[in-house]
Ligand SMILES: Cc1cc2nc3c(=O)[nH]c(=O)nc-3n(C[C@H](O)[C@H](O)[C@H](O)COP(=O)(O)OP(=O)(O)OC[C@H]3O[C@@H](n4cnc5c(N)ncnc54)[C@H](O)[C@@H]3O)c2cc1C
């Protein structure tokens with residue numbers, strides 16, 4: 395696939411990465427015949443971690459669709475498909491070839507969201523021939539970074555600039571600036587800061603709407619079957635030809651491809667439809683059942699917007715504004731609107747700030763020194779633990795699991811069992827349709843595994859079976875007994891939970907938020923503690939068989 399006549403030169407080459415599928419970027423506001431847009435399907439990106447098949451398919455489908463739309467609008471587009479013989483399969487090698495081929499003088503790219511891509515592009519531009527050049531006047535919407543004058547590896551003179559992706563509320567460095575030397579970087583602080591600054595859910599006096607910042611306490615209901623889960627109205631796509639080309643290129647993947655019935659949006663119009671569908675049918679119940687889990691409903695009242703947001707088909711501001719407008723029009727309760735907006739303006743922007751403030755090196759933290767390999771059922775869902783079977787099966791089947799499944803089932807078990815943190819990070823980065831390192835890494839390593847020692851989370855997110863039972867219907871039909879701590883049928887979460895606190899007392903006992911757990915342990919006699927330790931060791935020794 396290649397929409398550009400290859401014989402013409404181009405003054406400017408603009409790179410569009412696979413998670414930069416925003417057709418409303420100011421780049422595209424004017425037709426400029428001297429500009430070529432390049433999109434590339436490359437093994438570098440399919441192979442840096444083992445990905446879910448649906449993720450590769452959905453990203454490539456979205457890239458192809460954006461290329462088609464841009465070409466149709468009259469832009470010059472150069473598209474390298476995965477099996478194009480001219481494709482070197484490396485981002486920067488392809489760029490070198492194209493810069494030479496089109497006799498490019500200026501190279502431009504949007505802020506990459508992943509550190510490794512940022513580094514790769516900077517290294518590419520900082521080859522020995524590069525000399526600094528004064529910054530040129532940027533277009534109003536685009537924040538140009540200092541330009542450099544470079545001779546490409548092919549010896550062609552080209553200026554370069556890195557521009558804003560025009561997607562987020564915040565700049566990369568803002569969390570670091572706000573928190574400076576604080577020991578703990580509280581999401582709530584960041585969230586309130588952004589709400590005030592952007593006047594989201596605020597009253598005329600500058601106070602939070604209805605005098606309350608946070609309705610989290612109202613958002614903890616289990617789901618008993620009513621109201622019914624809204625229908626899945628996302629259109630289906632047949633991507634079997636694309637999937638065949640991905641396979642022909644030899645790309646490895648895991649999970650169910652479902653190529654003939656893909657339901658991930660391919661363009662902004664479909665993403666907007668999903669937003670509207672969510673607002674009408676699911677948002678009113680989002681807050682109430684945000685933490686609920688059920689074998690009978692994999693989506694519940696979640697938006698499934700993370701893919702469209704992360705590949706930038708949707709802007710975070712427009713999603714927040716749309717939800718706030720729904721509340722202001724009286725069609726949705728404040729608790730539901732606030733609960734949802736907090737995910738976007740709070741968690742999403744905040745984890746991005748953590749990522750950019752802590753990289754490089756954040757991915758190396760492993761506070762509890764956990765090194766146990768992932769059990770084999772992470773790749774099949776084949777375990778008798780009902781909660782894990784359900785959460786991993788939906789991950790493999792849909793390339794999606796909702797937050798509490800990711801955090802309080804899979805992540806909870808991983809932390810209690812002491813699973814290898816880098817291996818777990820790679821699993822999360824590969825399996826989910828929305829997984830890009832800037833958002834996945836702080837969630838997995840910081841929030842779910844407490845591997846940063848408490849920078850992001852004030853205490854480890856761990857629980858015994860009691861929490862899972864309260865929030866789900868998993869325990870009712872499980873082979874294990876949620877109430878027992880000891881014995882072969884006892885729920886593995888129970889002994890592992892107490893053993894986790896025992897093993898890590900030196901690191902956790904002084905944390906005021908976990909005093910209760912240590913008070914309960916103090917009331918147990920030595921034989922009870924020894925029995926818990928023994929059972930936990932047995933479990934850890936036979937993870938594959940659970
Ligand atoms: C261990 C772990 C790994 C995760 N990995 C990712 C990931 O790779 N990519 C990703 O987008 N989210 C990740 N999350 C956050 C969250 O689970 C997903 O954003 C959410 O499940 C996506 O489904 P949804 O669009 O239906 O979300 P909804 O429940 O409808 O929430 C609305 C939106 O809020 C945002 N959001 C909610 N929670 C978070 C959060 N903790 N961090 C950032 N944004 C959030 C998402 O953009 C989401 O689309 C992870 C969470 C955990 C615990």
Ligand code: SF4
Pocket residue numbers: 778779780781782858859862863868869870872873874875876885886887
């Ligand atoms: S009993 Fe334990 S393993 Fe089974 S579903 Fe409940 S929490 Fe999960």
